[in-house]
Amino acid sequence: MNTGDLPVIALTTGEPAGIGPELAVMLACCSPLSARVVAVGDPALLAERAAAIGHDIRLHVLAPNDTPPAPEAGVLPVWPVALRAPSVPGRLDTSNAAYVLETLNRAVEACRAGAAAAMVTAPLHKGVIIEAGHGDFRGHTEYLRDACGVDDVVMMLATDSALHARHADWPAGHALRVALATTHLPLRDVADAVTAPRLTRMLSILDAELRQRFGLPSPRILVCGLNPHAGEDGHLGHEERDIIEPALEALREQGLSLTGPLPADTLFTPRHLMEADAVLAMYHDQGLPVLKYAGFGRAANITLGLPLVRTSVDHGTALDLAGRGAADPGSLRTAVALAIQMVHGGASSPQ
Template sequence: MTPLPLAVSLGDPAGIGPEIIVEAWSRRKDGGTPPFFVVGGRGVLEQAAAKRGLAIEVASISQATDAIALWPEALPVLGEKDCAYTPGQPDADGARLALFSLTEGTRLAAQGEAGGLVTAPIAKGELAKVGFTQPGQTEFLADAVGCARDDAVMMLAGPSLRAVPLTVHCALADVPALLTEEMIVRRARIVAAALRRDFGIENPRIAICGLNPHAGEQGRFGSEESTIIEPAIAQLQAEGLPVTGPHPADALFTPRARKTYDAALAMYHDQALIPIKALDFDEGVNVTLGLPIVRTSPDHGTAFDIAGKALADPGAMMAALRMAGDMAARRAAHG
């Protein structure tokens, strides 16, 4: 268990974040969930619990360390900021609460008052209306902790697969121009280091996807494999990393292939996210590698259409909490 409680940001209060948070606390014994506290939104959480039919206590704390003692009996909430609970109907007040919760949770993790940060889903469009300028939470966190955005690497992890999209929030048409040998090498190193430090994999095996159908088929369907991806793989192999590829993406995620690597590096967003969501949707975790803090998030969105209807599955939130707790414990143990 992590020696410090995890901070959990509320996400958009009109989404499913509040209800999967209260559900995760209510199942804390069954799920092996480490102690956590939520930043803001006590009233929202109380009403979300009522919507789920959960008779739980939600209690305020004055500092993060108070969460440990309170944890067995009540869901701890730090901070007085709150708003009306309007599931499925996002508004500016909710966006401001979501931004406060994310900002304060990040600060607490960065200052060592929390063992790590678990972020509930946000609505980027709503946040943009209240001053959020980053493409997503990953970029926000990198900026907040003084890390270069290129060094904050998104990995999607589940029981069946770990996948890293090398390009993320960009148009598919822009992907070829964004791929460089240097970028692939740099991010593969970050992934390998994180697998060792945060996941306890001493000699991580990394499989790298091709960009084009059949990994280019020796240049017949594109040249990026031979001009960018293969030189990057050669450099990584020369450094002693067990890296293979470029692999055709249509074969890399089969059950047999998944046994041969610990993480797959994909060239673009959907190349990584489609297989992880097909395999592990209810247990998929978005984890940010390369940061000085631990950060995870359930790998799904706000789901405004089912918010407040007691339909949202808390599995991914519980998995994100467990993963953050495990990562924080490893970091604490190894300094």
């Protein structure tokens, strides 16, 4: 395959005091994936972290108009962004919040300009960004929504299609995908946020992206109820009867394949999941604990509804592991592989 045939993936290196920089180094030392992965971050930081964890790596710092090279084990191309202050592993510094946001902006710009086909994000630390004066910051998902100028996005986590290797009752090659109707909301605010217009928007985006990015011509989507037992016919909550069911019926009339609302405690079983391409959970901790139990470390976070492909790791900054070489790059490798798959519209590409 010619170098020009390989998509360019912009990899933001995340919170500099966390494990993001060393994950980028570890990824570069693995057998290359079928993409040209370019780190977006401070080259000196990457060199320091590589030395700290004992990885021999060569950094290839790129000028703005340079063509990223073909993937090569032990070589990490970098689009440079300068730290605002020296970074110590495990020690947060609000001075570097602007650095983290600049890496995101640079990656978005690369994707929008056609210099990159997708972006993959290492973990950032929400708290230190908020403490630095960005009080409205809620995370990658919402920041990228606003940076790209779109009204709605859907947060979805997906496994690497290898759950059968860890769970004997899971069919080979079948990925678990869980999308969220609401994302980073306090639990007491969730019920008010579950509205028919929101569900219509979220499910429309999910259906369209599963078709476009994952090559599924007629996606089968399971929808969780909000309440225990999916409301028990209104005896345990009215949202299913009054909001969720009518919204689903209207979307079915438009051709979407939707099943639900189903009780979440029985929906997340192999019998149901084997018949589905994705699940829409009503809130963050309804769906994600199940996915992370099944595939933690081999799953990725995906933002649907952007005018670009964006994936991320399924974990946080792990400040306690930073600089020790103890981090696991498995989720980052999954995130890059899923980004490549999405760039190709769901078709497999040689790894």
